[in-house]
Amino acid sequence: MCPMDEHKTDIDTDFDAELASYLSSCEGAGSYRVLETLKSSDFEVTEKVVFCGRDGGELGPFVRKRIDAACGLGHAYERLMAAQRQGLRCPNLPRVLDCWNDGERLNALMEWLPGVTLEDCVREEGPSEELAREVAPQLACAVGLLHGGLGAGAPVIHRDLKPSNVMVVGGQNGLPRSFILIDLGIARTWRESAEADTTRLGTRSYAPPEQFGFGQTSVRSDVYALGAVLWFCLTGEDPAPGMDSRQLAERPDVPSDLRRVVAKAMSFDPQERYASAEELARAVEGRADGRHFSPAGAARREVPAAAGRAWNVALAVTVAVLTVASWANVAVPAGSGAAWPLWFRLLAFGAWMPAGFAAAAFVLADRRRLRHRVGLLQALALCAAVVLGGLLVIGVLGALFLRG
Structure with missing residues (x-):
């Protein structure tokens, strides 16, 4: 389902060439020039930068994340960079060119993605079932790679999957669009012995209950967020925090065959959600039954x-x-x-x-x-x-x- 492996493609070749060009420029030292501050918080800053060589040349633009080293976040970028340099590719995750720690901040340098966020895309085009069905498998590809441990190791839980953290790239001249999951700043590695997250972060409308003290986040936490993103693509609204998933699914603008999918993905109990992002994507595509409610309740909701x-x-x-x-x-x-x-x-x-x-x-x-x-x-x-x-x-x- 997810087009990621170790075989070379045109995308891989472009990435290798960009990486080689960047590393070659770094050999002569230089500095970064900030073009724009994209986002800022207490523990991280996201910037659009270019690399300035000593010879006066510039390379870029790039996206640079600068994360407070004391907060213990941002290590997912290091894992993603290591996996990509080992040949693991996913067109729905950003390409990380470099990571370094300067003593105060963890710095992650990534490709610049020309496009708009999924949030802006829905605001401009309007919500639609077609968009939801287009988004789901691609985001499931990205999330599935993270949950697979990026090829090795424990699962990586994104914890901040929301429309503003999904970039929509391409789509011009009849070409297909790509939906790229960005911002791994608060992603964490899942630990079997942990009872709860040590740091409670995330966006309330898209974060599951366990992310705010009810337990440790797991792969099913990102499944919840995927269901919320799917609901946003269908309705154009952020889910109301704390609202029952069945009530959310019964919105008139949610197609009947996706109501069970949304409600199951956003269940309060993690064990009642889909076991994986891929399972959710199969349900969206109609290749699995997203049934979650009692048969009597499901039949009643199917009445026109x-x-x-x-x-x-x-x-x-x-x-x-x-x-x-x-x-x-x-x-x-x-x-x-x-x-x-x-x-x-x-x-x-x-x-x-x-x-x-x-x-x-x-x-x-x-x-x-x-x-x-x-x-x-x-x-x-x-x-x-x-x-x-x-x-x-x-x-x-x-x-x-x-x-x-």
Whole structure:
């Protein structure tokens, strides 16, 4: 699935030539000139730079990461550089030309990628199912290589997989686009004995619960982030932190065959997610069943939205007819109801029974759009339905008492 091996390609040849040119220039010493600061935080700075040789020539541009050596981050760049110099290639990861530690900072020099971020791409083009299906296998390729230990060693967990950390390169003149996963600054090596991450970093909308103190991040943590990126490509919005994955998946703009995929990838429990990025990509491509919910729940969510709306209209009409009939019993009581006091008929037929009809209709209704828009209102309304149902039972028992 992922086009990475040790065989030479045109991309590999270009990389080797660029690396040789850079190393040759470094032999004569020189310095870097900063063209632009791309990003800055408390522990790292990302810059666009060119290498200036002593002879006045310049080479570049490049991207340079400067990471505070004391924070213990950034070693994924060293592992990636070593793997690439051993011949391991992946078109969906940046090419690292050099890494060095100057005593204060770990420096990583990488290729400059001409393009836009996936975040900007979605803002400009709009979200779409086609984009999501295009992105998923390529990011799974990059993440799969990291999780494979970059050819040797323990898995590398990215921990900051989000749309702004994916570059979209190419796509002009009918050529295919490449989606390249960047920014390995907070990536960490997975350790079997660890119970939790020592440093809790990441972007809240795309980071799983375990990344913020609920356990150690693992390959399934990046699977969660992949599911969130997929959801962003489909909706154009960042996932709401803490929102149930099933509610996210039930968005009308998420295709029915991808709802299970998104919900499973973003499950709160890591063991309920896909075991690997490749497994998620196969589910997106339709080569695996992304089933996660109970069969009854899955069948209900597969009902077309139009059918759900028609069902709700039918329920509303039924409630209206029953309510009118109930109110009629207040003014013109039938049978033994004629002997009941007016106040009791008002409570029983004017309030309790209509409320019971409404509560029953709510329980039976298709509430997918309501759950998306209102969230916790569903649970509160169900509690109200139980209370109203109890009042209805009391009313019926009172009627029987009066009749007796």
